[in-house]
Amino acid sequence: MTTTPVDALSPLVLYEAALEGHPVVAVDGVGDRPLDAARWAGAATPSDDVLLDRCVGPVLDVGCGPGRLAAELARRGVPCLGIDVSRDAVRRARDRGAVVLRRAVEGALPGEGRWRTVLLADGNIGIGGDPVALLARCRELLRPGGRVLVETDPDPDADDTSPVVLRAADGRLSRPLPWARTGARRLPALAAAAGLSAVEEWTLGGRTVVALRRADAA
Numbered sequence: 001m002t003t004t005p006v007d008a009l010s011p012l013v014l015y016e017a018a019l020e021g022h023p024v025v026a027v028d029g030v031g032d033r034p035l036d037a038a039r040w041a042g043a044a045t046p047s048d049d050v051l052l053d054r055c056v057g058p059v060l061d062v063g064c065g066p067g068r069l070a071a072e073l074a075r076r077g078v079p080c081l082g083i084d085v086s087r088d089a090v091r092r093a094r095d096r097g098a099v100v101l102r103r104a105v106e107g108a109l110p111g112e113g114r115w116r117t118v119l120l121a122d123g124n125i126g127i128g129g130d131p132v133a134l135l136a137r138c139r140e141l142l143r144p145g146g147r148v149l150v151e152t153d154p155d156p157d158a159d160d161t162s163p164v165v166l167r168a169a170d171g172r173l174s175r176p177l178p179w180a181r182t183g184a185r186r187l188p189a190l191a192a193a194a195g196l197s198a199v200e201e202w203t204l205g206g207r208t209v210v211a212l213r214r215a216d217a218a
Contacts, residue, residue, distance in 0.1 A: 011174040014166040016088040019066060023169045028179065029162030040065045040122060041092065044072035047205030051121055052076070054149055054202070054211065059117040060141060062105045063124035067093025074098055083109065105137055115141050118148045125150050125187075129161050129178030135194035139214055148196060148212040150187060156208070158183035184208045 018024040018037035025032045039045075044052065052072055057079035061070045064082030066089050073080040074097055082100040084090050093100040103109060105127060118138045120127075128134050138148045152158075163176035182190065187210050188198040196212040203209075 008165075008173045008175045011164075011166050011177040012086050014168055014172065014174045016086055017168060018166075019086075019088055019092065025167050026164045026179075027167055028164045028181070029160055030181070032167075035166070036122075040068055042068065044068055045205075047207055048072065050202050050204035050207055050209050051119065051149060051151060054117075054209070055080070055119060056116045056147075058111065058115055059119055060109070060111070060115045061119045061121070062138070063120070063122070063127055064093055064098065064100060065089045065122070067096050067098035067100060069119065069121055070098035070100060071096040081110065105134070109141065112141055114143050116143055116146045118142060118146070120148060120150045122151060123153065123181070125152065125182050126164075126180040129163065129180050131161075131180050131182050131187075131190045132193045135191055135196055135212070139195050142214055144214065144216075146214065147199070148191075150182075150210050150212060152184040152187055152208050152210055153181045154183075154206065154208075155181070156183040156185045159186045184210055187212075 014024050018035040024035045059080040061082040064070045064084050070080045070082035082098050083103040085104050090100050090102045118141050125131055158181040160181045164179040165176055166174040191212045195215050197215045198210050199213050200211040
């Protein structure tokens, strides 16, 4: 793991630099991987259909970033609200037609207990570094019969809660960001601990999505 200097930056600073097109990598207990900001900021692609086709409105897109999926859902006429903690990402998402609030999933949100779909795309099951806590929060947000759609790690056996440090090409480092990587084989057990059950799984273009439903749903 990269040693973090005392003058390390907020992770948001380097995340937003990546959205501007600057190369940034995430360093965790597994290794280094580039932030795929160009894909996040681009238009929805055919591989996104594994998520988009299964979103039933109203949808809450958690960690929506620059709004690729939220904007596409709006274009399709599916009611969707995106949330993100990055001011720049929220601005970009709104500019492309998405309805987005600058909020954290842990805080108060509109429509709690009334969302039909909660979307955790692009590895956002990692938010906060505690997948069980995040899934339990998503369960609170769902209406009865609602589903959480989770895009899992490409490694189906991934189960890593190492913090992430972002590193820019010029050597700048971020403070550690609590994060997690979770694969499709590990997710059902974590979901059960959060009061959710895995009901379906799909793969398209190398991306895997698992649908979770409240364990008390009929």
